[in-house]
Amino acid sequence: xxxxxxxxxxxxxxxxxxxxxxxxxxxxxxxxxxxxxxxxxxxxxxxxxxxxxxxxxxxxxxxxxxxxxxxxxxxxxxxxxxxxxxxxxxxxxxxxxxxxxxxxxxxxxxxxxxxxxxxxxxxxxxxxxxxxxxxxxxxxxxxxxxxxxxxxxxxxxxxxxxxxxxxxxxxxxxxxxxxxxxxxx
Numbered sequence: 001x002x003x004x005x006x007x008x009x010x011x012x013x014x015x016x017x018x019x020x021x022x023x024x025x026x027x028x029x030x031x032x033x034x035x036x037x038x039x040x041x042x043x044x045x046x047x048x049x050x051x052x053x054x055x056x057x058x059x060x061x062x063x064x065x066x067x068x069x070x071x072x073x074x075x076x077x078x079x080x081x082x083x084x085x086x087x088x089x090x091x092x093x094x095x096x097x098x099x100x101x102x103x104x105x106x107x108x109x110x111x112x113x114x115x116x117x118x119x120x121x122x123x124x125x126x127x128x129x130x131x132x133x134x135x136x137x138x139x140x141x142x143x144x145x146x147x148x149x150x151x152x153x154x155x156x157x158x159x160x161x162x163x164x165x166x167x168x169x170x171x172x173x174x175x176x177x178x179x180x181x182x183x184x185x
Contacts, residue, residue, distance in 0.1 A: 005034065008085045019143070021150035050094070068100035
């Protein structure tokens, strides 16, 4: 099973990115968790570059291919000004008309217990995109300002337990008969 992990932060030592790195490290051997690395390289969304006969920019084509190859998507994002960071919204805008995201199981993580509006806004965007937001794979992993890297997150059994539960919920969403039926042509 392949999970594409997308961080909503461009910071080099983002807590949200570190959560995804920790998820990749804690994942069982049945999962391949790949961290999306081109968040800052995507051009600003432009509908003129995204119509039926247009050839998307290379970075957009790679993004769509990675999403298409993934069985599920795991997003970890901060909240900026009660909303979704612009860089993450840009990724989603490039995917909104792409069939690769339709009915894709998605888990949502946030590293701050104080985030209330951003996760709800992100969930609404993903619902509009016809994804399958998996409640059991959508969790607050409250690092709350502790600047932990992936290795330090793995040292905390409570945090790793949450990450394992999230991955298991995504696996269940991918392999359940109802999920398989919703993605069939």
